[in-house]
Amino acid sequence: MSESLTADVGRQGESASSPDAVSFANVEYTWSGSSPFTLAIADFKLARGEKLLLLGPSGSGKSTFLSLLAGIVVPGKGKIDVLGTDMARLSGAARDRFRVEHFGIIFQMFNLLPYGSLIDNVLLPLHFSRTRRDRARADGALDDVATDLLATLGIDRTVIATAKTANLSVGQQQRVAAARALIGAPQIIVADEPTSALDRNTEGAFLNLLFAQSGAAGASVIMVSHDESLARYFDRVVRLDDIAVATRGARSQ
Numbered sequence: 001m002s003e004s005l006t007a008d009v010g011r012q013g014e015s016a017s018s019p020d021a022v023s024f025a026n027v028e029y030t031w032s033g034s035s036p037f038t039l040a041i042a043d044f045k046l047a048r049g050e051k052l053l054l055l056g057p058s059g060s061g062k063s064t065f066l067s068l069l070a071g072i073v074v075p076g077k078g079k080i081d082v083l084g085t086d087m088a089r090l091s092g093a094a095r096d097r098f099r100v101e102h103f104g105i106i107f108q109m110f111n112l113l114p115y116g117s118l119i120d121n122v123l124l125p126l127h128f129s130r131t132r133r134d135r136a137r138a139d140g141a142l143d144d145v146a147t148d149l150l151a152t153l154g155i156d157r158t159v160i161a162t163a164k165t166a167n168l169s170v171g172q173q174q175r176v177a178a179a180r181a182l183i184g185a186p187q188i189i190v191a192d193e194p195t196s197a198l199d200r201n202t203e204g205a206f207l208n209l210l211f212a213q214s215g216a217a218g219a220s221v222i223m224v225s226h227d228e229s230l231a232r233y234f235d236r237v238v239r240l241d242d243i244a245v246a247t248r249g250a251r252s253q
C-alpha cells in the first residue's frame with residue numbers, strides 16, 4: 001500500500017473518466033472464523049447515475065457486498081474499481097477518506113448521533129470531506145442547506161429546529177440519515193435496507209424523495225433489500241444469487 005496515493009484520492013475520483021461508477025472483477029471475500037462465509041463475484045457493474053436494487057434473502061451476503069463496494073472491507077482476490085480508482089491501491093486511511101468523499105451511506109439502523117441536533121447529524125460528513133463541504137457551501141450557509149434538505153425530504157421545519165434526534169420516529173430518522181448521505185452531493189449513494197421499518201406508502205414516498213435528490217446530483221444509488229415490491233422504483237434489479245456465489249464453511253483449494 002502506498003501512502004503517497006492518499007493525497008491523490010479526491011483528485012483520482014474527480015478526474016476519473018470510467019463509464020462505470022463501480023466495477024467488480026473476479027472478487028472474492030471471506031469472513032473467516034469458526035463458520036467461514038465466502039462471497040465470490042465474477043463480474044458486476046454499477047453505471048453512473050443508475051438506480052439499482054440488489055435483492056437477496058437474509059444472510060445471503062448483501063451487507064458484505066455493500067461493504068466491499070464501499071471499501072469497508074477489501075477482497076482477498078480480484079479487483080474493485082470505484083470512479084476510476086482501484087480500491088486495493090489505497091491504504092486503510094485513504095479508503096476511509098475516499099468513502100466519505102464519494103459515498104453517501106444510509107445504514108440499516110441509520111447510525112445517527114442521538115445527542116446531536118438533526119442538523120449536526122446531517123452536517124457530519126462535511127467535517128471529513130472538504131470537497132463535499134465546499135459543494136454544500138456553494139448552495140448557502142451550511143445550516144440553511146441542511147435545513148432545506150431535511151425539509152425537502154419531508155421533515156417539518158419546526159421539528160428540524162427543535163426536535164432531539166433521540167426522540168425522532170423511525171421515518172424521521174430515516175430522512176435525517178438520507179439527508180446526511182446526500183449532503184455535498186457524493187457520486188454514489190449506498191442504502192442497506194433503509195425502508196424495512198416503514199409501511200408501503202411511506203416507503204414509496206421516501207424513495208421518490210431520495211431519487212429526486214440523487215437524480216439532481218447525477219448520483220448512482222444502490223440499495224439492498226429482501227423486498228421485491230420495491231423493484232418498480234429502480235432502473236435495474238439484480239438478485240445477489242445471480243451475480244455472486246456464497247459458500248459456507250471452509251473452502252478446499
Ligand SMILES: Nc1ncnc2c1ncn2[C@@H]1O[C@H](COP(=O)(O)OP(=O)(O)OP(=O)(O)O)[C@@H](O)[C@H]1O
Nearest residue numbers: 031033036037056057058059060061062063064065
Ligand atoms: N462482521 C462479520 N464477521 C464475521 N462474519 C460475518 C460478518 N458479517 C457477515 N458475516 C458472515 O456473512 C454472512 C452474510 O451476512 P450479511 O450480513 O452479508 O448478509 P445479509 O444478506 O446482508 O443479511 P441480512 O439481510 O440479514 O442483513 C453471515 O451469515 C455471516 O456468516
